Amino acid sequence: MITDFHAKYFAYEITKRCSSGSVEKLTAVLADAQVDLNPHQIEAALFAFRSPFSKGAILADEVGLGKTIEAGLLLAQNWAERKRRMLVIVPANLRKQWTQELADKFYLPCAILEARSFNAAVRAGNLNPFQQDAIIVCSYQFARSKEPYLRQTGWDLIVIDEAHRLRNVYKSSSKIALAIKQAVAPFPKVLLTATPLQNSLLELYGLVSIIDEFAFGDLKSYRARFVRPNRADDFAELKARLRPICKRTLRRQVLEYVKYTNRHALVEEFEPSPDEQRLYDLVSDYLQRPHLYALPASQRQLVTLILRKLLASSTYAISGTLEGLANRLEATEAAASPATAPATAPAATLEDDLAADWEDIDELADEWDGDSASEAPAEDEAVRLTPEQLAELRREKELLREFCALAKSITTNSKGEALLKALRRGFEVAAEAQRSQGGATLQQKAVIFTESRRTQDYLFRLLEQTEFAGKVMLFNGTNNAPLAKSIYQGWLQQHAGTDRISGSPSADMRAALVEHFRDHAAIFIATEAAAEGINLQFCNLVVNYDLPWNPQRVEQRIGRCHRYGQKFDVVVVNFLNKKNAADVRVYQLLDEKFRLFDGVFGASDEVLGAVESGVDFEKRIAGIYQQCRTTEQIQFEFDQLQLDLEAQISSGQRDAREKLLDNFDQEVVEKVRIESHAMLDRFNDQLWRLTRHVLADHASFTDDGFGFMLHTNPFPGETINPGPYRMAKGVEDANTYRVGHPLAQRVLARARELEPEPAEVVCDYAGSGKNIAILEPLRGRSGWLACAHVSMSALESEDQLVFAGVSDDGEAMDQAQCRRLFDLPAEAGGAAPSARRRGGGARPYVDGQPSDSAHRDDRPRRPLVRH
């Protein structure tokens, strides 16, 4: 039980502004977050803006320590302070993951900006779509192309993920990096990277200069003094200058807070049937031709890559696409042929065609385009063809039809057959991992990744004929299969009336499907594009049915399962076509050089960081496939690639990085851990007691689980969800009651407005079961107490609640005593003293002194303020 006084005090405590160095500042955000935060993450978030002069920081933790969460804390804190202009710049393939994490963990609304959504917003009347009531997430390329819009938005905070992409910004040749640096220069920002320097200490200069131009004089003096720091004091000086800007935590430093699991690889080898091999050779030869009518020159590279990947994926994937190409040529032929009436040009562009099967095409195009501004796909097919060209085109069309017929005739895919074997093997190893790591019940779950929709459908049909029938489900960009729809409907019913339903059908569909996989299904066949950003840490078997060449993408896939919260070792199954020399070499590179499939963290920072962008690596492999015709050529080119890669990796400045950036302090982190726990307990306790008080007449409370349900609307005239509500993390069967929830915000506002008449409050020490030493001397006594809200603004604004208290026998109480008094259960002890005096009732006397004679004048006294 508490009184209005308590409620008002708690409400002010909960909503007060704190100074930026203190753990207290983040308490509300920590209480709101749907994830248990580790102390090093809290410390990193505090670090970034500890100084009121800070322009930001580089958070350079090793992979797997939750840099996203650190940035999320900062974003959430700003959001809570109503600073709403925030931007997250990330590689295109991480955009969805960011929005999902920020929404799931911090309840932050996000909007992805890309050409399509940007133009739509402009058409809808928002002339600068970067200004929205949401956190903006966009790719590097997009940020660069919309630089002027970026500049004219007054950002409160900019987060740049995978910021090592900017580490060459000190070179005038890094166009994208320079453009981004200039566009974001005036704003506070946080850079996230696990590899702040790879090849040269100059890279560190580059990154630091993005945060703060004044940390180092200029490139020249930096180079002279720091690039090869010979003298110990130069090194020490460099370290000292980095200290306020750069923070790095290593995994081994936080082993006691974070548990990591391992990763194992299984390779399933297969040999294509003679027909499959023939199809491969034919299509491969076709793709190597210098000129093709079916592939416009402007998109040749990209489309070739996709065709190769589809060819390797399944005969179903390639046959559908080949058919599309042939149809397009037919349409072109008809349009160009003078004999027929001008036919309608193909309605869909080639890209739209491909996108129906390959969902990732937009993103891939975004990455591959890089510097060239996205030119409008010119439909230049109307160009007149000579009769010879027309004949050639016709022959090409016939060829495509032949390939297509061949592909269609192959109904049994060797790789598909291998899948069953691989799944059974994989389940065995995954189960073994669960058993040895103390899994209570065995979870037979696997996620299968493919890049093609058609392959996805094929795998579904295939698995439905096996022992997995009825436990297989699909996950893709449209999710419009009947099974998905019925899962979605069931989910809607189950969660009707709760906050779990976001109102965005696509987001809800994704949540419903993931939940269905977790609770019911065994095999989750996902396209890569759709699976971005979803969290499957309850599943420890990952099957790469087809393998991306971009190592960063592979890491992303595995990271869906091998992530924070995974309890068991993760098993990764890959397929290897033994007959294909290039495939074998690609796999070897990904496995041995990038170490993607084994170890505690998969690809190490060293290696993933070595390739500035995985796209370049992917392009290079695509080039080898495209140019090499013999096995010798292939081997030679891959040897070359491997040498280059090794050079990049070995020149890594691991030592310098460790020594320069190591400023981890175990004591600080431990202190943060203890402080944040204490703060959180107190915060939640106050919020809960205050809520019970304010909603006492409107809700029925359960004492055990911090739950309640509204029976009447406490805020008539407003739409309030009746609940049930529960204050906890990971609540599934009720709305999560948390400080950021609209209901809690209303409750707090109401409590702040309370104007309790002066009254007596009886605090029950004996019955509280608490042992508060500083209150012991006050037992059996009484007195006066006043509370004031003091706001101070100097370098930054800060609120404090200040008490003045005195006992009736004239002893002053200190701040801590006054504060702790409110920790006790209490009730209003009858009428206000003044009324009581008038009524002549018994007044509390202590040591025979009437309370009012000594202190009547003190009652309205202004509290003394010291700070």
Next chain:
Amino acid sequence: MTARDGRSFDTEMDKLDRWAEDRRDSLKAELADMDEALKEAKKQARFAPTLPEKLERQRAARKLEERREEAWHAYDEASRDIDRQKDALLDEIGRRLEQRVEQTPLFTMRWRLT
């Protein structure tokens, strides 16, 4: 509050001092390089085999001299620029340091502890 702000302030000023030092170092290095080049150019002129060539080389040396003069000015300007930056920072901090305190009484009550 003030102690912590004081520390931040020191850190910030130190940073600017070091920045200024860096900039001066590299400007000085540039000047030294030019001095060196000028010396070399004059020497070349002295040992020119023919008069027209000497004239040519003297002219080149003069050009260098001019450039060096300009660099001196630039250095001077940059030094002043650095000082201005520091002044601006001081002003900014001075402005932000003006402390405002507002106080609102929330409630007064009697208490009794049992």
